Amino acid sequence: MTAADVADTERSTLAKAADENFPVAPFFLPRAWREDLVAVYGFARLVDDIGDGDLAPGGADARLLGVPAAEAEDRLVLLDAFEADLRRVFDGTPRHPLLRRLQPTVRRRSLTPEPFLGLIAANRQDQLVTRYETYDDLLAYCELSANPVGRLVLAVTGTATPERVRRSDAICTALQIVEHLQDVAEDLGRDRVYLPATDMKRFHVQEADLAAATAGASVRALVAFEARRARDLLDEGAPLVGSVHGRLRLLLAGFVAGGRVALHAIAAAHHDVLPGPPKPGRLRLLREVGVTLRGEG
Numbered sequence: 399m400t401a402a403d404v405a406d407t408e409r410s411t412l413a414k415a416a417d418e419n420f421p422v423a424p425f426f427l428p429r430a431w432r433e434d435l436v437a438v439y440g441f442a443r444l445v446d447d448i449g450d451g452d453l454a455p456g457g458a459d460a461r462l463l464g465v466p467a468a469e470a471e472d473r474l475v476l477l478d479a480f481e482a483d484l485r486r487v488f489d490g491t492p493r494h495p496l497l498r499r500l501q502p503t504v505r506r507r508s509l510t511p512e513p514f515l516g517l518i519a520a521n522r523q524d525q526l527v528t529r530y531e532t533y534d535d536l537l538a539y540c541e542l543s544a545n546p547v548g549r550l551v552l553a554v555t556g557t558a559t560p561e562r563v564r565r566s567d568a569i570c571t572a573l574q575i576v577e578h579l580q581d582v583a584e585d586l587g588r589d590r591v592y593l594p595a596t597d598m599k600r601f602h603v604q605e606a607d608l609a610a611a612t613a614g615a616s617v618r619a620l621v622a623f624e625a626r627r628a629r630d631l632l633d634e635g636a637p638l639v640g641s642v643h644g645r646l647r648l649l650l651a652g653f654v655a656g657g658r659v660a661l662h663a664i665a666a667a668h669h670d671v672l673p674g675p676p677k678p679g680r681l682r683l684l685r686e687v688g689v690t691l692r693g694e695g
Contacts, residue, residue, distance in 0.1 A: 423435040423436050423439070424649065424652070426645050426648060426649075427645050427646075427649060428645070431554060431555060433503070434503040434506065434507060434554045435551070435554060437496075437499045437500045437502075437503040438500065438503065438547075438550050438551075438554065440496040440499055440500065441484075441496060441497065441500050441514060441517070442517055442547060444459070444480070444494070444496050445477070445480060445517050445518055445521050446517075446521060447459075448473060448476045448477055448480060448521060449473060449477065449520075449521025449522070449524050449525065450521075450524075450588070451471075451473060453476075457470040459476075459494070460476060460479075462493055462494045462495070463476065463479040463480055463482075463483055463493060463494055464479060464493060465479050473521075473525050474522065474525055477518055477521055477522050477525075480494070480518060481515070481518050483497050484497060484511065484514055484515070484518065485511070487500055487501045487504055487514075488504065488511055503554070507553055507554050507556070508553075509550065509553055509554075512546075513546030513547075513549050513550050513553075514546070516541070516542045516543075516545070516546040517542070517543070517546050517547075519542045520539065520542035520543035521543075523539060523542065523543075524590065527539075528589050528590045528591065529590075529591050529595060530591075530592060530593075530594050530595065531594065531595045531596060532594050532595075532596050533594045533596070533597065533627070535594065536575075536592060536594055537571060539592075540570070540571040540574045540575070541567070541571075543574060544570040544571055544573060544574035545566070545567040545570045545571060547570055548563075548566035548567065548569060548570040549563055549566060549567075551566070551649075552566055555642075555646050557642055557646060561641070562638055562641055562642075565634070565635045565636075565637055565638035565641070566635065566638055567635070568631045568632070568634040568635030569631070569632060569635035569636075569638065569650075569653060569654060569657070570635075571631055572628045572629070572631035572632040572635065572657055573628075573653065573656070573657050575592075575624060575627065575628040575631070576625075576628050576657050576660045576661060576664075578592035578593070578624075579621055579624055579625060579628070579664060579671055580660065580664070580671060580675035580676070581675065582608055582621075582671050582672060583608070583609075583671070583672050583673075583674065586605070586608050586609060591605060591608070593608075593620060593624065597620060597623065597624065598620060600620075601616050601617075601619050601620040601623065602616050603616050603617055603620050608672065610672055611672065611673065612670055612672055612673060613669065613670040613671065613672045617669075617670075617672070618668060618669040618670060619669075621664065621669040621670075621671055622665075622669045625661050625664055625665065625669065628657065628661060629658070629661055632654055632657050632658060632661075635654065636654050636690065636693075637693075638650055638654075639651045639654060639690055639691065639693070640693050647691065648687075648691070651687050651690040651691045652687055654690045655683055655686035655687040655689070655690045656678075656683065658686050658690070659678035659679075659682050659683045659686050660676075660678055662678060662682065662686075663676035663677060663678040663679075664676050
């Protein structure tokens with residue numbers, strides 16, 4: 399591959415930051431934080447793209463990871479190669495440009511492999527597990543798929559303590575559940591259901607009900623139930639915002655407020671998420687950030 403091809407691969411992944419529900423590295427953060435958070439985002443975005451089969455066409459990422467063309471569509475093979483390249487971040491020279499970008503951040507912030515390995519494990523689990531029997535099973539998945547992100551933010555900003563990590567985990571799990579509620583139809587199209595089976599039975603919801611154009615009363619009641627769980631988790635994690643200062647406090651308030659307004663949008667749609675993710679208004683988000691900063695939420 400030419401240097402231009404490598405640069406294009408890196409840019410195409412990082413460009414997706416503009417489409418995320420929450421700002422990856424907003425302008426008001428110190429430049430050093432922004433650079434490191436973008437490096438962490440590049441890793442997280444690429445591992446999700448591998449797990450979802452959303453890599454750029456042409457197989458450039460597979461070639462960068464040393465995966466033979468015959469196996470370039472095998473997500474488990476790609477994840478194994480990506481994990482091997484991640485380990486080179488800590489003890490060698492990685493092959494993929496996004497992991498080379500991550501290496502200075504890892505060294506500067508003394509990051510450990512565990513949160514990165516958790517995100518890879520979550521995507522590996524997505525290839526093997528497509529249904530969750532209980533809420534506890536879903537929480538265990540969120541421990542891999544979501545909580546490492548918050549832990550990395552605290553590590554990059556040098557603010558991690560056991561209590562802050564606990565609060566951060568609650569926020570990240572809540573945001574993951576909110577995303578699952580927004581994406582019920584999209585996930586079903588990928589043959590994945592993140593609504594716990596025991597809850598579906600409780601509310602008399604069948605998988606066929608999730609494939610409808612609009613939600614019936616049972617699906618709406620189920621979504622409302624899961625939304626309350628997410629709100630309770632956000633409330634549990636919200637004191638994290640008041641435990642930090644300055645621009646980090648604003649960033650964390652944005653995460654909490656983003657989850658709350660997404661839940662409000664779901665409620666405003668009468669919990670009918672099947673036509674697509676209900677979109678919160680920007681003005682309401684700004685108001686909710688203010689409420690969260692004042693600790694009134």
